[in-house]
Amino acid sequence: MKLLSAAQTHALDQATIKAQNISSIDLMERAANAVTDWLFKELLLDYDTEIHVCCGPGNNGGDGLVVARNLHRAGYPVRLWLLPAARHSADFTHQQHQLPAGLAVQEVNPDKLPDIAATAMVVDALFGTGLSRPLEGDAATLVRHLNASGATVVAVDMPSGLFADAPQPAGCAVVQARYTLSFELPKLAFLLPQNAGFVGDWRLLPLGLDAQAIREAKTNLFFVTADEMRGRFPERPKFSHKGTFGHALLLAGSQGKIGAAVLATQACLRGGVGLLTTRVPAVGYDILQISAPEAMCLADPAADFLTELPDLAPYAAVGIGPGLGQQDGTREVLRQLLTTAEVPLVIDADALNLLGANPELQSLLPPGSLLTPHPKEFERLVGEPARDDYHRLEQLRSFANHTGCYCVLKGAYTALATPAGHIFFNSTGNPGMATGGSGDVLTGLLLALHADQRLSPLDAALLGLHAHGRAADLALPHTGHAGLLASDIIRFIGPALSELEIL
Numbered sequence: 001m002k003l004l005s006a007a008q009t010h011a012l013d014q015a016t017i018k019a020q021n022i023s024s025i026d027l028m029e030r031a032a033n034a035v036t037d038w039l040f041k042e043l044l045l046d047y048d049t050e051i052h053v054c055c056g057p058g059n060n061g062g063d064g065l066v067v068a069r070n071l072h073r074a075g076y077p078v079r080l081w082l083l084p085a086a087r088h089s090a091d092f093t094h095q096q097h098q099l100p101a102g103l104a105v106q107e108v109n110p111d112k113l114p115d116i117a118a119t120a121m122v123v124d125a126l127f128g129t130g131l132s133r134p135l136e137g138d139a140a141t142l143v144r145h146l147n148a149s150g151a152t153v154v155a156v157d158m159p160s161g162l163f164a165d166a167p168q169p170a171g172c173a174v175v176q177a178r179y180t181l182s183f184e185l186p187k188l189a190f191l192l193p194q195n196a197g198f199v200g201d202w203r204l205l206p207l208g209l210d211a212q213a214i215r216e217a218k219t220n221l222f223f224v225t226a227d228e229m230r231g232r233f234p235e236r237p238k239f240s241h242k243g244t245f246g247h248a249l250l251l252a253g254s255q256g257k258i259g260a261a262v263l264a265t266q267a268c269l270r271g272g273v274g275l276l277t278t279r280v281p282a283v284g285y286d287i288l289q290i291s292a293p294e295a296m297c298l299a300d301p302a303a304d305f306l307t308e309l310p311d312l313a314p315y316a317a318v319g320i321g322p323g324l325g326q327q328d329g330t331r332e333v334l335r336q337l338l339t340t341a342e343v344p345l346v347i348d349a350d351a352l353n354l355l356g357a358n359p360e361l362q363s364l365l366p367p368g369s370l371l372t373p374h375p376k377e378f379e380r381l382v383g384e385p386a387r388d389d390y391h392r393l394e395q396l397r398s399f400a401n402h403t404g405c406y407c408v409l410k411g412a413y414t415a416l417a418t419p420a421g422h423i424f425f426n427s428t429g430n431p432g433m434a435t436g437g438s439g440d441v442l443t444g445l446l447l448a449l450h451a452d453q454r455l456s457p458l459d460a461a462l463l464g465l466h467a468h469g470r471a472a473d474l475a476l477p478h479t480g481h482a483g484l485l486a487s488d489i490i491r492f493i494g495p496a497l498s499e500l501e502i503l
């Protein structure tokens with residue numbers, strides 16, 4: 001799915017109106033009807049629920065007027081609040097004339113704000129994608145009042161005060177929605193951790209926007225859905241053998257962190273690798289052989305951390321990082337790997353920290369490699385804290401561009417930046433994954449997919465991110481969020497990948 005800017009969203013609305021030969025009022029009715037249907041179906045409102053609909057002066061406010069009209073006609077006790085403004089959009093004015101006589105309408109007066117119970121529901125239709133500046137004055141006062149009320153706020157299209165595609169200055173008023181009901185395509189703002197407290201749970205409602213205009217819209221930001229991933233993982237041919245799926249090498253583990261090597265090894269095996277050799281310090285040899293008998297194990301001469309790079313000739317892909325430690329000897333293994341590898345590398349955890357602490361190593365990164373930092377590792381890698389999540393995305397894009405590597409930024413919506421400047425957001429996964437070892441599982445799975453020569457580096461990365469989160473989603477009913485362990489994710493990698501084989 002494409003992520004479009006506010007300006008592109010507006011252009012898409014206009015293109016739809018033209019292509020379908022409808023009026024902008026028709027599109028507004030569709031939008032507002034979709035919101036009302038969602039309220040009926042999902043919120044299951046009681047007829048005595050106190051409902052406040054707050055409308056701004058533009059088309060977002062126009063949507064709110066139609067929602068209020070619909071709720072009133074359905075017999076709900078709706079109170080409608082209008083924000084005073086010098087100008088209103090034509091569609092707002094049109095909808096204002098359609099309001100039923102019995103519907104209570106009041107202008108917001110900053111000296112006497114609406115009395116809103118904590119049990120009430122508020123429809124926030126103050127501002128949407130037309131927000132042109134941070135909120136102040138009456139609008140900011142009303143938004144702060146809504147936030148303080150404790151009511152369940154449902155935002156139409158955007159939480160008012162939040163920009164769709166850019167940061168707002170710290171401390172300015174933004175609605176804290178419980179739900180945000182947006183139309184057809186998500187907004188970049190929904191995917192960034194800094195906006196979680198404003199956006200709440202977001203949903204996409206159908207609007208029937210013009211498919212050709214969506215196809216033609218230019219963007220380098222994408223939200224990757226299950227539908228788009230389905231069919232992209234090739235089935236195993238009848239006469240395939242273990243050589244068909246590649247031989248991977250994993251360099252992992254140090255004294256006290258052999259578990260990370262075990263998790264990455266098991267995940268790589270479940271990811272469908274043909275053969276796997278795991279290189280661990282000698283202390284990990286027995287542990288690995290017992291916990292992952294399907295993998296071959298190569299012990300390093302040193303007991304506690306890796307000091308020597310094995311011959312790379314047999315391997316189709318190499319992964320390095322889980323539980324590695326940052327000893328000088330291990331840094332030299334990494335340096336040697338970067339200078340000699342002729343196959344894709346998957347680089348994670350302490351290997352990333354070593355790249356951060358020794359920036360001269362970064363120029364050695366083989367183009368096309370995949371790096372998988374979480375935000376702290378990414379900060380160490382680029383050596384500069386991000387001002388905000390938007391800036392961090394720019395850092396990510398720039399890092400991928402100047403190294404020629406694919407770089408992941410792990411989180412609730414993990415972002416993958418490509419050397420060409422595209423950013424893909426993953427849509428699967430759940431907060432149960434916020435537990436030690438989840439990242440090691442991802443590294444193992446990505447390594448397996450990189451060893452499979454049938455997949456491009458981009459497809460291997462996208463499929464791996466998707467299947468990793470999906471495996472955790474499949475595990476969730478068995479474990480709950482708190483009880484989800486990294487090893488539960490491993491258990492469901494197979495089913496998650498199977499879903500992607502079939503179109």
Ligand SMILES: NC(=O)C1=CN([C@@H]2O[C@H](COP(=O)(O)OP(=O)(O)OC[C@H]3O[C@@H](n4cnc5c(N)ncnc54)[C@H](OP(=O)(O)O)[C@@H]3O)[C@@H](O)[C@H]2O)[C@@H](O)CC1
Nearest residue numbers: 013024028031058059060127128129130131132133134157
């Ligand atoms: N046909 C369509 O296009 C469809 C659109 N749809 C809906 O329309 C929404 C977009 O509508 P929109 O473009 O009218 O913008 P909207 O968000 O209502 O705000 C603009 C108004 O707010 C004002 N304003 C802005 N910032 C302000 C501030 N800080 N403080 C105070 N005022 C501020 C601005 O004034 P100005 O900047 O000109 O001074 C203008 O008056 C979209 O989110 C979706 O809900 C759906 O119905 C589907 C069909």
Ligand SMILES: Nc1ncnc2c1ncn2[C@@H]1O[C@H](COP(=O)(O)OP(=O)(O)O)[C@@H](O)[C@H]1O
Nearest residue numbers: 374411412429430431433434436437438439440
């Ligand atoms: N709230 C969340 N929602 C979805 N995925 C999450 C969430 N929290 C963590 N994850 C995923 O779990 C993994 C955690 O990786 P990482 O931080 O490297 O953990 P570790 O180093 O402990 O293995 C990442 O793939 C991340 O995207």
Ligand SMILES: [K+]
Nearest residue numbers: 124127156158
């Ligand atoms: K809104």
